[in-house]
Amino acid sequence: MDALTTILNGVPATLGLTLAALALGAALGVPLVVLRRSGNRLVAGFARLFIELLRGIPPIVWLFIIYFGVGTTVKLSSWTAATVGLGLISAAYMAEIYRGGLNAMHAGQWDAAHALGLSRTAIITRVIGPQLVRVSIPASASFAIGLLKDSSVAYTIGIPEITSAAREVSQNSVDAMVPFLLAAGVYVAITIPCAWAARRLDTVLRSRVAR
């Protein structure tokens, strides 16, 4: 049970890193999607390249590039590297989620809002924005759960989260298997209720929106 306590001590770091990266990603995703949808082909092209590279290169590689690569010249803490790395990757995925939501939104929304004489800011904050948030929630929830699992790679650059705790316990005990099984159990215990809650949220949101 001592093993379990040690492993559970890693949970705050896992949750903290996931939430920090998610917040960073949700925020940065907005300007990113704006650039991506820009009429200027060069700007849109660069944004697209940025997004594709962030999503196409494995998270652990990005963390290494930032922590060991950039980290040789600029002094970076594990937390900074991990948050920035996972945050940027999240921004790329969130930008694509937002893009999907915007594309799926009826063009009629813009037209109706313009016809009603609403200013651009008002349209974005009062009409498009709220709808985009609601439409993005299911995909974002699903992404967040995946991010929680992916955060495990941060142990490789020194973040004391669940997997690093398990490795530590495993190396110092006779039975190397149990700590990892406990860690697996902890991940499952966190993600399964979250996945269930996300599905419920999706159903509730769907029923509240007229089709």
Next chain:
Amino acid sequence: MSTPRPVAIRVTDLKKSYGALTVLDDVSLEVREGEVTAIIGPSGAGKSTLLRSINLLEEPDSGEIEVLGSVVRAADRIGPKSLNELRRKVGMVFQSFNLFPHLTVLRNVTLAQELVLGRDKKQADDRARELLKRVGLEDKADQYPSRCSGGQQQRIAIARALALDPRAMLFDEPTSALDPELANEVLLVMRKLADEGMTMVVVTHEMRFAREVSETVVVMADGRIIEQGKPSQVFTEPTHERTRKFLSVVLDR
């Protein structure tokens, strides 16, 4: 009048409910060999449920189903062998055609022949082409269903069902998804089939077909059969108020 023909299909005291909603309320029906029985009535009357109970695509809560010698009691557990034995005797045509889009028209008609009846490729192909010719679509054999119009797809579906040499055919609103022109092609094929003496049970909204082709018209409402008899009688002098109301709406269109 000659001696009445033997009973081909008999359902007795069928009951089916979904929770509080009763879909079939003690329904009994007899269909004689070689006759066409049309089932008409307002939506939600239980017509399709009744039809689909005959070949057990719907499993009633209680009652008995007898199809050309195969007897099934709804309350008993029905094994796959007896189920398939029953289904082999009767073919079905659906409102949405339900052709297999990933197979050619010919393969649609030969697949079950090979798998269910054990015919070899040549036998199955020959029979398929013969039936496609009968419905006027032999030139579509090597095409895919998506290239065919709705009326053509339904005629292919009829050929597909006939390929298994059923002794009775069930039609579940076969023309409801078709516009009038295409519906006519299908109704013509159905008339021909009836003239050739096939036992048919047809759930339909096509009142002209019901009046001109069927020997018996069954009117259903609220899960019950409220009227049954020869078309001449049901359409001109219905005994039930509900039937009168339904017919006045439907026949005036």
Next chain:
Amino acid sequence: MFWDDWTTYAPDLLQGLGVSAQLIGIALAIGLPLGLVLAMFANSRTAIVRSSIVVLVEIGRGVPALVMLQILYFGLPSSGITLDALIAGGLALGLTTAAYSSEIIRGGLQAVPFGEIEAAQAMAMSRAHILRYIVVPQGLRICLPPLLGFCIAMFQATSLAYTISVPELLGSAYSIGSSTFRYLSILVLAGLFYAAITVPASLLVNSMESRLGKHQR
């Protein structure tokens, strides 16, 4: 400066990439067939079979691939089974693949219109025949784009095998970096190698998706 490093060490990285390819090959060879079996039995009429599959799949999806790798490589020796790193890596990723792909394939199988299954039933076709001739051929076609998308993500996951000492692409890059201290240039090159495979592959899958969408008329 980057360029010199790149030209010098590219061959070593390519060797690592070869090992990554082996990893994904093993993972898919184990995981996809297993996923198909799980998907087909997920709708079994026997409740025990259904529940067991749900549990297995939820666990397989809930446990991070990284932890799966640790369990098989560091954990198993306690039970007397010591696996070669490459095998452990391929097996761990294979099990994860099985869990995720079974859900994707199941989605595809369920997308086959129920009316077609009823028509086949009405023609007295057996359950096995219906699965084999009607459901699986169409279901696999439907789930192919998301399945391929998943395979691309799995290829990225092979980088995790670095943590169990498999000499794949990331591992090669890191070891070169640690001996030369030219971390940034080598790691960036490794990243570009990953991107050079995943990005075009994703674009291909996207265009396949839109082409398949037109077919379903």
